[in-house]
Amino acid sequence: MTAFDLLLPSSCAGCDRPGTACCATCLDEFGPPARIQVPGVGPPVWALAAYRGAARELVLAFKERGARALVAWFGAMVAVALVSAGPRPWTLVPAPSRRSAARDRGGDHMLRIARAVQVANVAQVLRLAAGVSDSVGLSPAERRRNLEGRVEVHGRPQPGTTVLLDDVITTGATASACVRALRRAGVRTDAVLALTSARPNQPR
Numbered sequence: 001m002t003a004f005d006l007l008l009p010s011s012c013a014g015c016d017r018p019g020t021a022c023c024a025t026c027l028d029e030f031g032p033p034a035r036i037q038v039p040g041v042g043p044p045v046w047a048l049a050a051y052r053g054a055a056r057e058l059v060l061a062f063k064e065r066g067a068r069a070l071v072a073w074f075g076a077m078v079a080v081a082l083v084s085a086g087p088r089p090w091t092l093v094p095a096p097s098r099r100s101a102a103r104d105r106g107g108d109h110m111l112r113i114a115r116a117v118q119v120a121n122v123a124q125v126l127r128l129a130a131g132v133s134d135s136v137g138l139s140p141a142e143r144r145r146n147l148e149g150r151v152e153v154h155g156r157p158q159p160g161t162t163v164l165l166d167d168v169i170t171t172g173a174t175a176s177a178c179v180r181a182l183r184r185a186g187v188r189t190d191a192v193l194a195l196t197s198a199r200p201n202q203p204r
Helices: 003-007 053-064 068-084 099-104 109-116 140-147 173-184
Strands: 034-036 045-047 090-094 126-128 151-153 161-169 191-197
Touching (some): 053 191, 068 161, 109 161
Parallel strands (some): 045 191, 090 161
Antiparallel strands (some): 034 045
16 A cells, blocks of 8 residues: 555445445444443443445554544544533543554554544543453453553543543453543543444444
């Protein structure tokens, strides 16, 4: 993939249809925020799509394959969905990535999306400590142990509705660890908003 392809992609990242970074058909996989049940998280959890098909491909293309042009689409989706989280002003707290993963991806992908949401403040206050492993292939219990005590809070969000922003809700281990870390730092998380959900009670 060339730099020109990143700026002006020739095909949809979800289905390879020529002409745009995200075609209307794939975009339609994302709907209004749907409330999902995630035990142990605490605040309401919302997702915009199920983690499958075109929605999954779009998230992976942005996260792992450098499809930077998708940031505008994701930013717009999140902006519209924030009305479900609570009243203005909104502050987005991006779920953190492992530092090595962020380096490999050319930056923190959730921070990039959060900054594209023009109606919300952004507070990059969460970091993962050293020793956190890639969660792929881990069981729910292993995911919880992997993050236990390893989400660090540096700073505080601005007053208002605080929303934790993530790409995929799977077991809920990341969201739960982030919410707990913020709570210990005296910060209330009002909602969790994810682009997609891989939970059994996923949207749509």
